[in-house]
Amino acid sequence: MNKNRLTLNVLDSISKKINKxxxxxxxxxxxxxxxxxxxxxxxxxxELKRLKGNNIDISLGFSFMAEKILDINNIIDSLNPLKVYREEDIFNIHNIIKDYSKIVVPNITINTISKVSLGMVDSFVSNLIWSFLYMNKEVYIDFTSLKTYMGEPCKNAEIDTMIDDYTSKVKKMGGLEIEKGNYLEKIFYGENMSGKIDSLNKVITERDIMNYSNTNKFILVPKGTILTPLAKDRAKERGIEIKIET
Known part of the structure; x- marks a missing residue:
C-alpha cells in the first residue's frame, strides 16, 4: 500500500470516529x-416512529418490570434504536445524562411517578427521570396510562386524587405533558410553539393559516399537502414556518 493510500485510510478512519x-x-x-x-x-x-421519520435519533431504556412483562424484542425491532439500556444501567446514569438532550416516557406507571414525585431514585427509570428534572433537562411524559390499571379505570375517588397529586407534582418539577397525537409537535418543536393541520383534502388555505395564533412559530402539515399561494404569503407575513411531515 502506498503512502498516499495509507494516509487516506487513516484520515477516513479519523473522520468516521469524529462523525460518530x-x-x-x-x-x-x-x-x-x-x-x-x-x-x-x-x-x-x-407515535414514537414519527420521531425517527423526522431525523430524531432514539435509544430505548426499559424498567425492570418492562423487561419481565412486555415483548421488548418486538419494541426494539419496531423502533430500531441506537442503544438499549436496562435496569443494570442505573450505575451509568451520569454518562446517559450527558449523551441525551431529552427523555420521553410514553407509558409511565403509578410506581414510577410516585417514586419521582417523592424523590425515590432506587430504580433505573425513576432515577433517570429524577436526574433529568434535577438537571433541568427536558422530560416529556404521557400521563394517560396512570388512569388505567389492569385494563380498568379507577373507581376509587381517593386513589384518583392521589394520582392527580402525583401528576401535578411532577409537572411542577418540570415534567412536560404529551398526549397521543402530539408527540412530534411537542418534542420536536417545543411547548406552545407549533400547530398541526390535518386536512382531508390536503389543501391548506389562507383561512387555515389565520386560524393559528401568533404564538405558533411552526405549522406541521401532512406529506403531499398543497399550500395555496395566499397561504404561503400569509405564513411568511406572520413569521410562521410551514414544515412538511416526512
Whole structure:
C-alpha cells in the first residue's frame, strides 16, 4: 500500500470516529423510557416512529418490570434504536445524562411517578427521570396510562386524587405533558410553539393559516399537502414556518 493510500485510510478512519462522536452528542438524540404498562402501547410505539421519520435519533431504556412483562424484542425491532439500556444501567446514569438532550416516557406507571414525585431514585427509570428534572433537562411524559390499571379505570375517588397529586407534582418539577397525537409537535418543536393541520383534502388555505395564533412559530402539515399561494404569503407575513411531515 502506498503512502498516499495509507494516509487516506487513516484520515477516513479519523473522520468516521469524529462523525460518530458528533452523532452521540447530537441535540436531536432522545432516550425513550418504557415501563411495565401495556396501556395503548402499540399506538404509542407508532407515535414514537414519527420521531425517527423526522431525523430524531432514539435509544430505548426499559424498567425492570418492562423487561419481565412486555415483548421488548418486538419494541426494539419496531423502533430500531441506537442503544438499549436496562435496569443494570442505573450505575451509568451520569454518562446517559450527558449523551441525551431529552427523555420521553410514553407509558409511565403509578410506581414510577410516585417514586419521582417523592424523590425515590432506587430504580433505573425513576432515577433517570429524577436526574433529568434535577438537571433541568427536558422530560416529556404521557400521563394517560396512570388512569388505567389492569385494563380498568379507577373507581376509587381517593386513589384518583392521589394520582392527580402525583401528576401535578411532577409537572411542577418540570415534567412536560404529551398526549397521543402530539408527540412530534411537542418534542420536536417545543411547548406552545407549533400547530398541526390535518386536512382531508390536503389543501391548506389562507383561512387555515389565520386560524393559528401568533404564538405558533411552526405549522406541521401532512406529506403531499398543497399550500395555496395566499397561504404561503400569509405564513411568511406572520413569521410562521410551514414544515412538511416526512
Amino acid at each position: 462522536s458528533n452523532s452521540l452528542n447530537s441535540n436531536n438524540k432522545v432516550l425513550i423510557l418504557i415501563t411495565g404498562s401495556f396501556f395503548e402501547l402499540d399506538e404509542k410505539i407508532k
